[in-house]
Amino acid sequence: MRENVGRPTIDDVAALAGVSRSAVSKVMNERGGISAKTAAAVREAAAKLKWVPSAAAVALRGARTRSVGMVIARSTDLLAADPYFAVMISGAEQVLAPLGYGLQLHLLGDDPEAEMATYRKLARERRVDGFLLTESRIGDPRFALLRDLGQQAVLIGIPWQDDPQPHVQSAAPLRGVLDTARHLLDLGHRRIAYVSGPDDRVHTVQRREAFVTALRESGVTPTIAGARRFDSLEARTITEDLLRMPDRPTAIVFANDMMALAGMGAAQRAGIDVPGSLSVVGYDDLPIGEWHYPALTTVAQDLAAIGAAAAVALLRLLGEERPGQQPDIPPTRLVIRESTGTAPPA
Amino acid sequence: MRENVGRPTIDDVAALAGVSRSAVSKVMNERGGISAKTAAAVREAAAKLKWVPSAAAVALRGARTRSVGMVIARSTDLLAADPYFAVMISGAEQVLAPLGYGLQLHLLGDDPEAEMATYRKLARERRVDGFLLTESRIGDPRFALLRDLGQQAVLIGIPWQDDPQPHVQSAAPLRGVLDTARHLLDLGHRRIAYVSGPDDRVHTVQRREAFVTALRESGVTPTIAGARRFDSLEARTITEDLLRMPDRPTAIVFANDMMALAGMGAAQRAGIDVPGSLSVVGYDDLPIGEWHYPALTTVAQDLAAIGAAAAVALLRLLGEERPGQQPDIPPTRLVIRESTGTAPPA
DNA sequence: GTGAAAGCGCTAACAT
């Protein structure tokens, strides 16, 4: 019962305005049926008292917490490596905050059990109205769980196997990789390697397949190397292996920028010139890529727009009337910088 | 009134266990005074129904939301550049989650007004029990605001002007920069530049002063360049300017890794060899620094430990009895890698 | 157009 000092309740406002509780409630929730004069008095009283409805009381009464949950299960080092989420979240925030919604964030280690338990707990405690889901997985268990829990959720990405899970994604999710293939081909590369991320991610598989297909149409078969994690150490090891091959690739495409940068570092350390002897492409367009020397050619996706779009979609599901326009998410696009160049003469 | 289907209340549990509401409450909150037999029955009933107390009801009743707030006011591009916060948050989460606490995160743009408004709103709505504060600022307005609002808060960093604001910090916050000065001196560097962050941060000023003092003791006066923001573009521009000086520095120390990497890129692009002709030092020890070529010499601080310590301290303030030991935060430490080397002959 | 009254699910003081 700490600090209840000074905190006004709806009754204080009603008293000050000389009206009843329900009048205050109606005014503040814009439910009409109140004379302009009374409404003005109420608003003035509320402002004077700096009264804001208690979230707990509202939630208890109406089963709406105005809070959405997001649980991210990634090891700390992967989190440290990649500013991916922060941008997405800040995009979502732009939509949530104006409507009075908050974001309950849980950053777990890479522990599927704990992850599921967290969803369950948040739902059972009724701490949130719905969830934002990221990193669509093959055989994703979250959709079923959340349906079970009666929770609304919007996935950022492509649901596995056409699951009806509501989701948002870029207007042209594969354009970036397709353009990458084209770009490399145009530069004369024929021995191309693709270092893909963990195979349990839907986008990993889709991008790799799109890339392979695109090359195959030009009669080129890329070397595929799969990392078990989105991991810089693995990127380095794989790159070293690739560069030791007899017919080593003249271009390597990585699943994300961090891996690309690690791979590029490995190549440079081995005395291989980028892009002179080896071209490197990333994915995500992290700011660091632009400042690196040589600057990284990569695929950009508008993470803030994706986060915002997901928030809007979720708010719609939650019955919010003014979540704003469902924003367009720009296509992914290849950003050509310095790390790709003409294939070295055979 | 959505989805109330299936959600059991405390009364359902009481009924199933054949006891009263209060008995259930006492058992679940371990408040004693209940026979072992009854307690067992209650627990079983709760488990069977998968009952978890409604957060809203608990909050309304007891004024404890079991939720802590964190508001971060940074522009999106700075967020994108720097995985700093994610690690700190995941450290805090390790402490919060086991005690049933959640984290309400707000990622705002760099807008002081909006930032203050967010604190106010969160406090007035009673959405959180307290706050975690980051990035201690000169003349920090948050301490007063939160005291005004009757909110508990723990600052991560050093409060401005010995404000009594509760805070946590590394065991030896300046050891890293001191060791950096020593390291550079040992390598024979005498023309040293220090690219500092925005001057409104307490740590920026402290680190710079510690660095300058340490060098001065050896009769060396560093060139100071101040960036207005923690910004890669500025880092690059400043580096270019520095390298154009008649007696250009042989070593540059940056306020953080992202700036250091950007600066190193600028130097390399200008054809300057690192570390042959220029040594570079960062701060933070982001993973990328390790994979970069040359790998970045930098100061490491254990962000996860800092986040965890802050969470423990806050939980203490909130009267939690078992927030765990107040963890030690390891000293900051210099990690010497490839980007620093012997000063080139004069 | 406005007010009175009934809870939402829980905890804690008070009875028994």
Add this chain to the structure above:
DNA sequence: ATGTTAGCGCTTTCAC
């Protein structure tokens, strides 16, 4: 040791 009861602050019928 256990049960009864009175709210926490709000929204929402339902009377007036």
